[in-house]
Amino acid sequence: MMSFTAYILPVLIISLMIYALFKKVNAYDSFIRGAKEGAKYAFEILPYVASMIIATAVFKSSNFLKTVVSFIDFMKNVNIDILTLMFFRPISGMASLATLHEIFKSYGPDSFTGYLASVIQGSTDTTLYIITVYFGAVGIKEIKYTLKAGLLVDILSFVFAFLIVKYLFF
Amino acid sequence: MVNKIWLCLFIIGIGFAIYNNKVIEVNNALLSAPHDSIDIIINLTGLYILWSGLLQIAKDCGIIDAFAKKIYAITKYIFPELPKDHDVHGYLASNIAANILGLGSVATPLGIKSMEEMKKINKNKDSASRSMITLILINCSCLTLLPTTIISLRKIYGSTEPTRVLPLVILGTTLSTICAIILDRVFYYFNKKKFKD
Numbered sequence: 583m584m585s586f587t588a589y590i591l592p593v594l595i596i597s598l599m600i601y602a603l604f605k606k607v608n609a610y611d612s613f614i615r616g617a618k619e620g621a622k623y624a625f626e627i628l629p630y631v632a633s634m635i636i637a638t639a640v641f642k643s644s645n646f647l648k649t650v651v652s653f654i655d656f657m658k659n660v661n662i663d664i665l666t667l668m669f670f671r672p673i674s675g676m677a678s679l680a681t682l683h684e685i686f687k688s689y690g691p692d693s694f695t696g697y698l699a700s701v702i703q704g705s706t707d708t709t710l711y712i713i714t715v716y717f718g719a720v721g722i723k724e725i726k727y728t729l730k731a732g733l734l735v736d737i738l739s740f741v742f743a744f745l746i747v748k749y750l751f752f
Numbered sequence: 753m754v755n756k757i758w759l760c761l762f763i764i765g766i767g768f769a770i771y772n773n774k775v776i777e778v779n780n781a782l783l784s785a786p787h788d789s790i791d792i793i794i795n796l797t798g799l800y801i802l803w804s805g806l807l808q809i810a811k812d813c814g815i816i817d818a819f820a821k822k823i824y825a826i827t828k829y830i831f832p833e834l835p836k837d838h839d840v841h842g843y844l845a846s847n848i849a850a851n852i853l854g855l856g857s858v859a860t861p862l863g864i865k866s867m868e869e870m871k872k873i874n875k876n877k878d879s880a881s882r883s884m885i886t887l888i889l890i891n892c893s894c895l896t897l898l899p900t901t902i903i904s905l906r907k908i909y910g911s912t913e914p915t916r917v918l919p920l921v922i923l924g925t926t927l928s929t930i931c932a933i934i935l936d937r938v939f940y941y942f943n944k945k946k947f948k949d
Contacts, residue, residue, distance in 0.1 A: 590853055598809060607812045616808025620800035623864050624793055631796075632789035637758050639785035641765035643777040649768070672892075673757075676788075682905065691911035700902050700917045705924030707856075707894035712863075714754060716888050717880065719864045720871045724879030726946055729753045731885070731932075731939045732892045738935075739893065739928035746920055746927075 623719050630718035634711060638674040663688070667699055672709035672736045679703075697751060701743040706736050800861045807846070807865060816842035830890075830933065831883040840869035844887065851891065854898035863891055882947060886936050893932035895925050 602609040641647075647669060651662045663685050670677040682703050689695040709732040717725055769778045810816050820842030827834070827841045834840055843866040850859035867884055874881040899921045906914040940947075 590855075595806065598806060598813070598815075601815070602809050602813050605813045607809065609809050609812075612809040612812040613805035615805075616811075617801040617805040619808070619865075620802070620804030620861055621797060623804065623861060624797035624800045627796075627864075628789075628793050631793055632786060633758065635789040635792070636782070636785040637761040637765075639781040639788070640778055641761040643781035644765040644767075644769035644774050645772065645777070646764055646768040649772070673761075679901075682902075686905060686909035691906040691909045691914070696906075696909075696911075697917060697920065700899075700906065701920050701924045704896065704899040704902050704917075704921035705894060705928045707892050709892040710754070710757065712891050713888055715860065716863055716867050716884075716891070720867045722867075722871070722878055722880050722884065725754070726880050726885065727939045727943055728880060728885050728888055731889055731935050735889060735893050735928060735932045735935055738931050739924065742927045742931070743924050746924055750923075751920060 626719045626721075627715045630714040631711075634674070634714060635676075638670075638677055642674075642677055661695055664695060664698060664702070667702055668740050671702065671706055672733060673711075675708040675711060678708070694747065698743060698747045701747055702740055705743055706739045709733060709736055796857070796860075799857050803858050803861045804865070807843075807862065811839070811842075816846075818842075819845060831886055833882050834870070834873065838869070838873070840866055840873065843869060847887070848890065848895065851895050852897050854896050854900045859891065863887065882940055885940075886933070889932040889936045890929060893925065893928040895929040897922055897925075899925075 599609060602612075647666060651665050651669075654662070654665065663681065667678055667681045667685065670681055682699055685699040686696055689699075691697075691700070710729070713725065713728055713732060717723075717728075766778055769775055807816070816839050820839050821837065823845040824836060824841050827844055828836070831841075831844065843862055847859050847862040847866055850856075850862055866887060870881055870884050870887070871877075874884075899918070902917065902921065903914045906917065
């Protein structure tokens with residue numbers, strides 16, 4: 583399984599290079615032209631990435647979420663760590679990965695919570711980050727309903743994750 | 753809406769920290785976060801250079817063009833407004849393929865390249881086109897068949913069978929992607945007016 587994934591990129595690249603040689607394309611020149619674009623993208627998205635990382639770091643440092651979430655704890659049947667994961671998942675990739683670490687550490691990866699956290703982490707992505715980066719890189723200002731729809735997809739994915747783990751697995 | 757979320761993160765974060773005597777932590781975050789963001793971008797820059805470079809080789813060899821023609825049969829249903837015989841289908845399909853293979857960092861430069869092509873198709877307007885939104889929603893739902901990070905993390909934390917989660921994640925991500933495509937249609941239907949100008 584893991585060894586198969588290790589072959590994807592090297593095989594892809596060597597086939598491309600051999601094909602370029604066969605097609606008599608100046609691969610180096612093409613690479614440089616593409617690389618310049620790549621460097622430009624990275625530079626373009628820098629302010630968008632930095633602004634999100636700084637905002638989430640400030641938010642995370644205040645411990646607000648932990649306090650609020652432990653306040654909700656009186657409902658008892660809501661798992662506070664899963665709630666934290668759900669909150670951070672669309673906002674910050676780093677924060678949600680850190681939460682996944684904590685969940686695996688305290689519940690173990692083979693517990694119900696561990697499985698639920700894995701499926702939540704695996705079936706959604708950092709919505710806010712993708713939206714700001716993709717639109718930011720090409721200079722789109724008017725994003726219409728993208729964020730609303732994206733967050734709705736996230737919420738539904740969390741529900742699916744719960745149903746899958748609860749009814750198909752445990 | 754991005755603006756409001758962003759402002760709330762600061763206002764709630766700093767406000768609560770002051771109320772809760774956590775101001776030192778906020779200062780630490782303000783010092784380290786800008787540094788972290790530069791670190792992340794520096795790492796990404798290398799990756800983007802590599803993948804945008806390889807992508808350009810593929811384009812100059814005619815691979816993207818050929819791929820675009822083959823994949824059009826599928827992408828035309830997901831992105832109905834994009835013109836036929838356009839390279840953008842090749843980039844879109846590569847972005848989705850990279851996601852499926854669990855290569856998230858490769859998917860981003862491919863996605864941005866697709867966005868750029870779609871902006872050209874949309875006459876360089878600075879408002880989002882229908883297909884841009886579709887692409888972003890598909891990426892947000894994270895269609896993947898190989899969640900490598902999660903499996904390796906499960907291994908590190910001593911799971912007896914780290915890959916046992918695989919079918920669950922695949923089912924979850926497939927459902928969320930289907931859901932993203934459906935919601936995309938629904939939102940488009942109710943917001944059709946916004947695209948006419």
